[in-house]
Amino acid sequence: MTILDVNKVTKSFGGLTAVAKASLKLEKGELVGLIGPNGAGKTTLFNLLTGIYTPDSGTISLYKDGEEIALQGLRPNKICSAGLARTFQNIRLFKDLTVLENVLIAMHKNIKYGFVPSFLHLPSYRKQEEKLVEDSIELLKIFNLDDKKDELAKNLPYGEQRHLEIARALATNPKVLLLDEPAAGMNPAETADLTRIIKEIRQKFDLTILLIEHDMSLVMSICERIYVLDYGMVIASGTPEEIRSNKRVIEAYLGEEVNNA
């Protein structure tokens, strides 16, 4: 069952076409990779999917509970509420806030109390806040960050910051998770740990995941399908084996390295 349908999306900035008629489809529960050389438009595509840019043409549809939700043109916060969450290539944590606060903020839409209870700290407020904190700590446990919940985000080591980015995105209760280079800057041990976490959260939260990565060992090992982007266009898609042997892909991006992956 298709959960995300991106149809011929195009985005230009001035004279530069960053994404050109890109199409891709995600089936529910899949783990799909998006690869391509730097500047191919991968992050731009993510920005289009999450509403930071509006496509010049093309459609983006999310299928939820049998309904089709058109995402193009919606503001990022509405897209997030619809069920699409993301992490950022250059970590964008709330640096001067604690680990717990970062997650609490992402859980904001679970809040049902209005403004008056928040001014007066009525019992309804207190109860919901407690539950929110509980839920946040549970989430942090998965990433082994619960004991650092009162640490400022900027003080975390790099690898844990990347984990927190993912935890925060998960806190928004998404159906589809977009990960933008989650393994950037990680050593092999950290990458292996990340691989385990991605598999775990996919299963535990019933997610569909689209993953931008340059680390081929990660991509080839966990992605069920891969899309390849070059100069804003999808030049190939298929299983890891198919992509590995695709001449166009090898020319544009993979080179000879792929044999060692």
Add this chain to the structure above:
Amino acid sequence: MKKLIALGLTYAVIQILIMTNLISDYLQATLVTICINIILAVSLNLITGFTGQFSLGHAGFMSIGAYVCAFITLRNPTIFGFLIGVFAGALAAALMGFLVGLPTLRLRGDYLAIATLGMSEIIRIIFINLEITNGAAGLNGIPQFVNWTWLFIFMTATILGISNFIKSSHGRACISIREDEIAAEAMGINTIKYKVVAFVIGSFCAGIAGALYASYFYYIKPDLFGFLKSVDILVIVVLGGLGSISGSILAAILLALISTYLQSFPEIRMILYAAALIAIMIFRPQGLMGSRELSLELFGKLGDSLKSKKGRV
């Protein structure tokens, strides 16, 4: 529980001092100024310190509260009229906050500052030119209803209301805007809504402050609420620490005391203010408290660290 006792004590002590005439009229005026400035500073802190929206027009909201309240109490000089005046003034100011907040949302820091400054100046110029506000001469003889009790009630309500709000999820949403607006949106926060909310709450409280001002000092004119007044409030917030409510309270008290001390030398006061502003920004931009809060726990921690030092020889 501890909080309630502390509050009750504060109220009682000062009330007794007033009733036994230990606080002179002059000191009373200072006290009133402190309380009004606390309300102004805490509300501006919500907009600028917590939500990161740089507003240089806070005095404009204050003036709306002052004039609306003055209007109503001049025609209805009763306690009832006074209360209606305060709330009407606050609501009018809040409405202005909404009107200012909505179009200026997309503006970055310094542009927003200039836009809010412009709005505040437009309000001031309109007040100077309207007949019903008596133009530049201002309104005189406003019935005086404000006493320590009312001040205390409104000041406490503002402080508690805003600090409760900050601790809630709505408050966190505002803070996330300051931290990283794009990330906040990506996490589902409606940044437009919360920027406007911050402006509306902040301007509502500024309106209360303006109404209280009018109802104590019984004379208001447009020039009292110009750019200089907005800067005054900003200095308090910055000195106290952007993002610290207790900082704003401390700074308001401190600056009012300094002001009173330098009353006879207005230019020197401004020169010192200005020099202090520059010095703070260069050497301690986080102000007195940074974005931390003064709490009873802090005193507890201080006590602990002193104890442990004694133990170590």
Add this chain to the structure above:
Amino acid sequence: MEGFLQQVVNGITLGSIYALMALGYTMVYGIIRLINFAHADVYMIGAYVGYFCMTFLNLGFLPSLVIAMFVCTVLGILIEKIAYRPLRNATRISVLITAIGVSLFLQYGMMFFVSANVRTYPEMTGIMTKSINMGNIVISMQQIILVSITIILMILLQFIVKKTKIGKAMRAVSMDKDAAELMGINVDSTISFTFGLGSALAGAAGVLVGVYYNTINPLMGTVPGLKAFIAAVFGGIGIIPGAMIGGYFIGAVEVLVAGYGNSMYRDAVVFAILILILIVKPSGLLGKNTREKV
């Protein structure tokens, strides 16, 4: 018709002042993204230096103008060095607040030393008292000289910015400070130079205003400064031709509103223009929209 043309003449005169000041705002914003609130007070000090030269040193108009420009250049460079340079990497709010502080410091410092009283520039003699009559339109020599000097200074500025090495450095630093540094440009001196240049123009404006409008006081910079800044925003902040266009536009609007509308509201109209521009096209007339890269 003649009334209108007279207003046009007045508008061009006023516009020249705003243009001179707007240039300073726009250059500084372009190079370090700071709204230099203190710029208006450098203008005020220029006016006072001119007053001092003419009244106590009995110097003529041109020497006083040059001296005022020189003093303001030095002042501008000093302000940058003492107050803004330490905050090169601070948050925007911090620098803006500092700029407000410097502005207040200059205003009240001046008030302390020379008192808040209004001073009057000495009477002009010779050619400065003449005027040309074209029908019912009067164009005073002062107006002609004011506008001419403004145009000369603006042409000089364009020359410096477009044709000299330091001008190229200014443009480079405005585009990308770090890259400019890596290319061997001395960013600190380039920024100082920019401040000096802008302040010189402000100083000139101050003297010209003193001569044309006659009275000066320590707070004279605030309102014109704000309007000049609005002019810079209107034309496109950071863009030099924009500041020139903006200055004349705001000058024209102000004069026309005062002449044909309600002079009480002329300031409000200028502020309203600001709000409108910020809502409709914040990058100004000649500006381009730049997005944050995500």
